[in-house]
Amino acid sequence: MNPYRRSPFIRISTVLVYIFLYAPILVLIIFAFNSSRTNVLFGGFITHFGPLSMNGSTVIQSPCGPFHWFCELAKNREVMGATKNTLTIAFISTISSTIIGTMAALALQRYNFKLKSLTQVSLYIPIVIPEIVMGIGILVLFSQVFTFLNGVFGITGDDRLGMGLQTVIVSHIAFSIPFVTLVVQARLQGFDKSIEEAAMDLGANELVTFWRVTFPTILPGILSGGLLAFTLSLDDFVITFFTTGPGATTLPIYVYGLLRRIITPQVNALSAVWVMIVFSIMLLMQKLENRAS
Amino acid sequence: MSEFAVELQDVIKQFPTPEGGQVFAVNHVSMQIKNGEFFSMLGSSGCGKTTSLRMIAGFEWPTEGEVVIAGTPQGHTPPFKRPVNTVFQSYALFQHMTVFQNVAFGLEMDHVAKSEVNDRVGKSLDMVQLSGMGKRFPKQLSGGQQQRVALARAIVKTPKVLLLDEPLGALDLKLRKEMQLELKALQQRLGITFVYVTHDQEEALTMSDRIAVMSFGKVLQMGTPVEIYERPNCKFVADFIGTSNFLHGTVKSVENGKASVYIQELDAEVMGLVSGDISVGETAAVSIRPEKIRLSEQSAFNQNCFEGVVSSTTYIGSDTHVYVNVKGNRIKVWEQNKISSLDPKAYYSVGQKVWLTLFPENTLIMADK
Numbered sequence: 001m002n003p004y005r006r007s008p009f010i011r012i013s014t015v016l017v018y019i020f021l022y023a024p025i026l027v028l029i030i031f032a033f034n035s036s037r038t039n040v041l042f043g044g045f046i047t048h049f050g051p052l053s054m055n056g057s058t059v060i061q062s063p064c065g066p067f068h069w070f071c072e073l074a075k076n077r078e079v080m081g082a083t084k085n086t087l088t089i090a091f092i093s094t095i096s097s098t099i100i101g102t103m104a105a106l107a108l109q110r111y112n113f114k115l116k117s118l119t120q121v122s123l124y125i126p127i128v129i130p131e132i133v134m135g136i137g138i139l140v141l142f143s144q145v146f147t148f149l150n151g152v153f154g155i156t157g158d159d160r161l162g163m164g165l166q167t168v169i170v171s172h173i174a175f176s177i178p179f180v181t182l183v184v185q186a187r188l189q190g191f192d193k194s195i196e197e198a199a200m201d202l203g204a205n206e207l208v209t210f211w212r213v214t215f216p217t218i219l220p221g222i223l224s225g226g227l228l229a230f231t232l233s234l235d236d237f238v239i240t241f242f243t244t245g246p247g248a249t250t251l252p253i254y255v256y257g258l259l260r261r262i263i264t265p266q267v268n269a270l271s272a273v274w275v276m277i278v279f280s281i282m283l284l285m286q287k288l289e290n291r292a293s
Numbered sequence: 294m295s296e297f298a299v300e301l302q303d304v305i306k307q308f309p310t311p312e313g314g315q316v317f318a319v320n321h322v323s324m325q326i327k328n329g330e331f332f333s334m335l336g337s338s339g340c341g342k343t344t345s346l347r348m349i350a351g352f353e354w355p356t357e358g359e360v361v362i363a364g365t366p367q368g369h370t371p372p373f374k375r376p377v378n379t380v381f382q383s384y385a386l387f388q389h390m391t392v393f394q395n396v397a398f399g400l401e402m403d404h405v406a407k408s409e410v411n412d413r414v415g416k417s418l419d420m421v422q423l424s425g426m427g428k429r430f431p432k433q434l435s436g437g438q439q440q441r442v443a444l445a446r447a448i449v450k451t452p453k454v455l456l457l458d459e460p461l462g463a464l465d466l467k468l469r470k471e472m473q474l475e476l477k478a479l480q481q482r483l484g485i486t487f488v489y490v491t492h493d494q495e496e497a498l499t500m501s502d503r504i505a506v507m508s509f510g511k512v513l514q515m516g517t518p519v520e521i522y523e524r525p526n527c528k529f530v531a532d533f534i535g536t537s538n539f540l541h542g543t544v545k546s547v548e549n550g551k552a553s554v555y556i557q558e559l560d561a562e563v564m565g566l567v568s569g570d571i572s573v574g575e576t577a578a579v580s581i582r583p584e585k586i587r588l589s590e591q592s593a594f595n596q597n598c599f600e601g602v603v604s605s606t607t608y609i610g611s612d613t614h615v616y617v618n619v620k621g622n623r624i625k626v627w628e629q630n631k632i633s634s635l636d637p638k639a640y641y642s643v644g645q646k647v648w649l650t651l652f653p654e655n656t657l658i659m660a661d662k
């Protein structure tokens with residue numbers, strides 16, 4: 001047996017790491033079943049269906065029992081709207097950035113062109129610079145462009161170009177592309193070009209070769225890149241905050257707004273659902289990784 | 294129809310080097326490969342074998358010159374429009390497809406009917422002894438089996454020409470020998486022209502109808518295995534194929550396909566057959582194979598006979614390798630052990646004086662390059 005496994009240091013640090021990583025999430029989820037109206041005080045679990053007395057006084061009907069706050073959440077039109085926005089943004093930006101990012105990775109792998117190394121380095125920039133800088137940058141860019149266009153075409157009133165779902169989508173596509181490209185590039189590292197040559201040798205033209213041989217081979221890489229883009233888009237707060245507009249509230253933005261007003265365990269229920277979704281995506285990604293290697 | 298399956302007409306292939314220069318991977322190569330021939334390109338690493346093959350397949354285009362397949366100049370025809378198929382060194386199997394799907398791929402590209410596909414794939418898997426393995430994925434096969442799949446995938450389309458780039462390179466010796474025989478048998482059965490790339494001279498000699506020996510992008514000699522082995526046209530070929538002893542000297546006379554060379558170190562003239570371009574007054578190499586030298590305890594002839602001392606011997610079963618020191622030249626002689634004996638005196642021993650006879654008909658005089 002490995003002697004290090006007995007070392008108390010290893011054990012303690014392992015436990016600490018797990019506590020710091022997962023305790024907040026655990027607490028968050030526990031509070032989603034809170035029988036108190038605020039999410040800072042724990043009033044015990046909701047244990048029964050039917051009328052529920054809260055904070056000792058108010059009595060509310062709770063047909064969902066322990067899942068009271070989840071039901072409240074489902075009834076909340078604002079939450080549902082924000083969810084719809086979030087998913088719309090995530091789907092469109094994931095599909096777009098996955099396609100563009102994959103194409104970029106393929107181009108970088110197989111062609112030599114001017115400024116190739118600069119292109120490669122520029123991929124890291126959006127990843128390493130602070131998100132807030134990116135956010136402000138995008139905001140300034142959009143507002144300048146919109147002011148200019150509105151001026152040139154004399155657009156006034158409600159028709160004026162401004163921030164909204166489209167600006168959020170565009171910026172999500174922009175910041176996801178480098179992540180997708182890097183993930184797909186990693187997959188392409190070990191790519192054996194001779195299988196493409198073999199396909200052509202057997203009579204497949206370039207297009208057929210791509211769809212029948214290249215694409216299926218790198219698909220696990222594309223999928224994990226896409227899932228990464230999807231989670232990034234779902235989670236994003238900072239850039240969305242700067243580029244969102246009326247009617248384009250996403251879940252992170254909505255929750256942030258809630259925290260400043262009333263804090264009910266609805267927020268926890270929402271977060272719990274969210275954690276579950278992201279966690280499932282991560283598991284899926286892991287599965288793909290394993291299958292690919 | 295053309296007599297030749299493949300012709301390379303004065304083909305040059307240059308690649309740019311990272312330093313900004315140009316490298317000649319293939320340098321003025323002309324080859325004519327006959328229909329139904331087993332043709333090998335043989336040469337050491339980097340001599341341009343793969344590049345030549347890739348130009349026939351269409352993965353590279355000649356910088357100059359022309360590749361002609363079955364009488365049709367190929368120009369910039371893409372690989373998928375050429376009537377040739379390739380067996381890659383790395384096999385290049387499609388990992389996401391089953392063995393069956395791999396082999397069927399080429400037929401599918403030709404829009405062959407389903408029932409015929411099943412039929413032909415089955416036959417071609419039978420031919421490489423992989424029947425029943427159709428449902429497996431390449432990962433679930435051994436190296437030798439994967440090699441066979443690559444072969445089946447290429448022959449299923451019954452191409453005019455099959456190109457093989459060191460197809461046995463990754464196999465162990467025993468399997469390799471087996472596959473050599475199988476490939477040769479397969480080629481004879483199918484009657485397809487094989488263009489075979491290898492750096493293993495023994496493999497080339499056993500399998501080929503004709504061999505092109507290449508070095509630094511050029512073809513040095515083209516001929517049957519017997520021609521290449523018995524009449525190498527230059528020192529490089531004599532050295533690369535099999536084993537040879539070399540002596541160097543000045544050509545004294547050339548006459549009727551025979552020549553005489555003065556070897557200063559031996560202070561003697563050696564007679565031999567002219568093999569390749571030489572002329573009087575030039576330096577030339579005298580080449581003789583170790584198994585063609587006669588060893589004796591007495592001088593037998595006045596000509597081409599030299600005295601030496603045995604410097605070492607190695608018994609290898611069928612032969613004894615004897616190294617003889619002749620005035621500072623180390624000459625290898627392979628003596629066949631024709632007589633079964635346990636007596637050490639039956640074999641040559643170190644320090645013994647011996648006479649070497651280089652029969653003129655076994656001795657080759659060739660350009661010293």
Ligand SMILES: Nc1ncnc2c1ncn2[C@@H]1O[C@H](COP(=O)(O)OP(=O)(O)OP(=O)(O)O)[C@@H](O)[C@H]1O
Binds near residue numbers: 309316318
């Ligand atoms: N794509 C390329 N770019 C630049 N140089 C190349 C390229 N392909 C081949 N070469 C060069 O051309 C020469 C011949 O290469 P080639 O692959 O034909 O050799 P080979 O005879 O097949 O050798 P080996 O037995 O090692 O496979 C080598 O010097 C190689 O470095």
Ligand SMILES: [Mg+2]
Binds near residue numbers: 342343344
């Ligand atoms: Mg090669």
